[in-house]
Amino acid sequence: MAPEPVIDPRIPRAIAGDRGAAESLVLELMPRVRNLVRYLVRGDSEVDDLAQEALIAVLKGLSGFRGEGSLKSWADKVVVRETLGRIKRRRQERSRFEIRTELHPVSDARADVYLARRAAAQALDILPDEQREAIVLHHALELSIPEVAELLGASPDTIKSRIRLGMQKLRLPETV
Amino acid sequence: MSWLPLDDQPGPAVARTAAQERALAQKIVARAYPQKRWLWAAAAILGTLGLAGGATAAWQRWQGAPPPAELPKPHQVSKSKRLTFVLEPPPKVVETPRPKKPKTVAPAVAPPPVDVRDLLAEANQLRKTKQWAAAAQKYRQVVELSDAASARISVAELALNHLQDPAEARAMIAPLLKSNGPLLPRALLLQAQAAAAQKDWPTARDAAQTLLTQHRSTPEARTAERLLESWR
Numbered sequence: 001m002a003p004e005p006v007i008d009p010r011i012p013r014a015i016a017g018d019r020g021a022a023e024s025l026v027l028e029l030m031p032r033v034r035n036l037v038r039y040l041v042r043g044d045s046e047v048d049d050l051a052q053e054a055l056i057a058v059l060k061g062l063s064g065f066r067g068e069g070s071l072k073s074w075a076d077k078v079v080v081r082e083t084l085g086r087i088k089r090r091r092q093e094r095s096r097f098e099i100r101t102e103l104h105p106v107s108d109a110r111a112d113v114y115l116a117r118r119a120a121a122q123a124l125d126i127l128p129d130e131q132r133e134a135i136v137l138h139h140a141l142e143l144s145i146p147e148v149a150e151l152l153g154a155s156p157d158t159i160k161s162r163i164r165l166g167m168q169k170l171r172l173p174e175t176v
Numbered sequence: 177m178s179w180l181p182l183d184d185q186p187g188p189a190v191a192r193t194a195a196q197e198r199a200l201a202q203k204i205v206a207r208a209y210p211q212k213r214w215l216w217a218a219a220a221i222l223g224t225l226g227l228a229g230g231a232t233a234a235w236q237r238w239q240g241a242p243p244p245a246e247l248p249k250p251h252q253v254s255k256s257k258r259l260t261f262v263l264e265p266p267p268k269v270v271e272t273p274r275p276k277k278p279k280t281v282a283p284a285v286a287p288p289p290v291d292v293r294d295l296l297a298e299a300n301q302l303r304k305t306k307q308w309a310a311a312a313q314k315y316r317q318v319v320e321l322s323d324a325a326s327a328r329i330s331v332a333e334l335a336l337n338h339l340q341d342p343a344e345a346r347a348m349i350a351p352l353l354k355s356n357g358p359l360l361p362r363a364l365l366l367q368a369q370a371a372a373a374q375k376d377w378p379t380a381r382d383a384a385q386t387l388l389t390q391h392r393s394t395p396e397a398r399t400a401e402r403l404l405e406s407w408r
Binding site: 010024025036037115122140141 | 178179180181182183184185186187188189190191192197198200201202203204205207208209309316319339341343344346347348
């Protein structure tokens with residue numbers, strides 16, 4: 001018999017309206033959610049707004065979490081759905097290439113890692129949205145092709161093609 | 177490691193300080209759990225209306241006046257009826273004895289008051305018998321009722337040392353870090369330990385360093401010194 005899933009005690013408390021538990025969950029999830037949102041969108045200007053909306057969606061959807069898998073993996077999918085939905089709605093009004101590099105103090109040991117991650121996200125900024133989204137879901141979230149296809153509402157073959165084309169562009173940025 | 181690493185470490189999103197993250201988290205929770213102000217407003221209006229109605233009825237009883245008759249609606253009254261009504265002699269006034277003043281009635285059901293001291297005693301007992309989660313829950317109730325700093329510290333200690341929840345520990349002590357109360361050194365030490373548990377080394381070092389420089393004579397400062405040594 002499969003063991004009963006262990007649910008973080010903060011989750012039922014947050015569902016019941018305990019703001020302290022909700023805040024504690026948000027604080028724990030926030031760095032990862034902000035990073036995921038940054039991978040998904042161009043530039044930094046919208047990251048905090050989108051992360052905020054995504055975390056609200058996570059809190060409101062907590063009752064749908066069944067404890068199968070980690071809370072973070074479940075939250076990742078909620079964040080992807082919420083963020084992609086909002087990106088689609090905002091696409092018309094969004095500036096396409098806004099890359100601002102605001103460096104905030106981080107310890108020296110982590111500075112290189114931080115810069116490398118920001119460079120990776122900025123490299124993605126050259127890709128069309130569809131290729132970018134497929135690559136982030138497959139390579140950052142490590143979802144399978146069928147899972148990416150389901151989340152993006154496209155066929156697995158289309159997703160494979162988007163990933164292949166996107167990867168080619170990333171390897172040959174001078175041709176873009 | 178993936179070429180697009182995704183975890184809790186800084187990057188690719190612009191790094192934020194712990195204080196900025198806390199502020200954002202509070203904003204998110206406030207939006208996700210809006211205060212039901214309209215409920216309070218509705219209750220206040222109903223209460224006012226109820227009081228006004230009660231006062232009017234009491235006044236009428238006091239005056240011995242009969243309750244106001246419901247006036248016929250214009251479209252229901254025929255001309256002949258209206259004429260009869262005008263020609264009728266005025267009704268006799270019957271003297272009625274003045275009733276006694278109505279007594280003030282206490283609210284029907286009031287919840288029994290929760291004594292914070294009882295809750296604290298229960299929480300302490302639960303902690304003594306190592307029922308960590310139940311003890312933490314009682315201390316949380318104390319925090320909700322009285323926002324006692326000592327209860328915040330207790331929840332934070334239980335969360336950090338027994339419930340593997342450094343994030344809750346940090347959330348619990350966050351308000352204490354802004355105060356200059358007697359429990360500030362304890363809160364700073366817990367902040368350092370909780371941040372270290374989350375591998376948030378800049379915050380952990382910052383809290384330990386603040387303890388060393390600003391509260392050097394406290395026992396917490398000595399622990400902070402040992403922690404800083406071990407983190408090198």
